[in-house]
Amino acid sequence: MKRYGALLVTDSVDLAVLPGTIHAIIGPNGAGKTSLIHQISGIVASDAGRVLLAGRDITHLPLHRRARRGLARGFQITSVLPEFSVLENVALAVQATAGSSFRFFRPAATEAALNQPAVAALARVGLEARAADPARRLSHGEKRQLELAIALAAKPRVLLLDEPLAGAGPDETARLVALLDSLRRDCAIVLVEHDMEAVFALADTISVLAQGRLIASGGPDAIRADAGVRTAYLGEAA
């Protein structure tokens, strides 16, 4: 099998994300999880180390060029375009991958080539009923769904999610977990999450970060059994 995914080395953090899998990154607050996601996605420049996507070095590419290569991301604090309709949010993401955006004359809002894939992405996350509403009117959980639709619309190779379940209620959490589970087919997912139940239910591989260092990495069972992880992290939570 051809191996492709992201490889990252920072402060001796070295992880590989395989296609079709969910790779969870857990660790106590301040462990560097968000920094790691920022470095992979290109919001923060790495001082050393490399990021590879499908075997190609993307370490020195800016955020938008990494996105073009197939790296999509959600943010810890939900990040949508509040004034745009839900549909337009996703249609813009489609536009990023579908031809040039230096088209000045035809109205974009009625372009079927943009709207059809956008509707499909919305249907995928179960948000098609809200397509016409302004994004700012969505509930917190719905905004999370919208972020996923935006990410999916770009047909990414790797999806980086920073605490997608944060702030979601129990019902919303169940829905989002089921959704994430189904997304595995489309792309590799790097998942930073505090909800341990969700992490152990979803992840194929779990990497544990503490003080910026990788202290363990393996399947859910191996992580559950790891004594070092227990004391460093799970022990506190239990």
Added chain:
Amino acid sequence: MNRLVPLLAFAALAAVPFIPFGREGGYVLLLVSRVMVFALAAISLDLLLGGGGMVSFGHAAYLAIGAYAVAILDANDVSEAWAVLAAALGAAALFAAGTGAVALRTRGVNFIMITLAFAQMVYFAAGSLAAYGGDDGYSLIARTELFGWPVLKGRGFYATAFVLLLAGYLLCRMLVASRFGRVLRAIRQNRQRVQAMGFNPFTVQLTAMVIAGMLCAVAGVLLANLSEFASPAYATWQRSGDLLIMVILGGAGSLHGALLGAAFVVLLEEALGRLTEHWRLIFGPLLVLSVLYFRGGLAGIGAKRD
């Protein structure tokens, strides 16, 4: 509201030359011409401010660039419209691309200050053009003509300004609704999200600055012809401030708001200027009140709120 108000506004502008104002007729036409020239400049600024969230405090520089394109060619006995337009648009595009590339490396207050600084450079550069009147400005020998046809004289000026304003307005509307405009509007709302989608905000915003600059230079060409004069004062920061006031007062982002704002500012300036030379003392508080009570600007009055 978004269709009705601009339609009414342009209908009113089209009707003005046919209303019998008697002896005041010439004066009214001149005044409304002035409104239209500044409306074109303000609409181009709204493309940046309302469209892209770029608070350019140096937009008047393009008025001066357009005006001096007329003046410098005039001094060399050229008054053909195509030559004047080519010079004005070319110079504006170069200036916008050069200064924009620097200014767009910053945001917020720094962007405001850098655009202001570049406009001041234009102001001082224009003042140092000794061959073209220096600080005193330059009086045109002849107005710009189209194939020898005096399109910018008398009623011709009004008609030409009207057509250019309408074309500029429709162009901006189309731009804002296009793929390009959609990215521009998205950058204003959430820059990082747009980057994460795979767009480069820099090139999109720079393109907008070039387009807006060129459009404002057209207004500069008209302004020079209207007053038969090109002055470094066209590029002053007060003038840039006036343009910002027009856009904000009219309601940024609506485009036709810039037209209403320009009409309001130019007409109020004229009316208050008759009352007292300290008209800004009255204008200031009016501005504060309107910003406090009409959040969406003139274009937002009567519009639905949610």
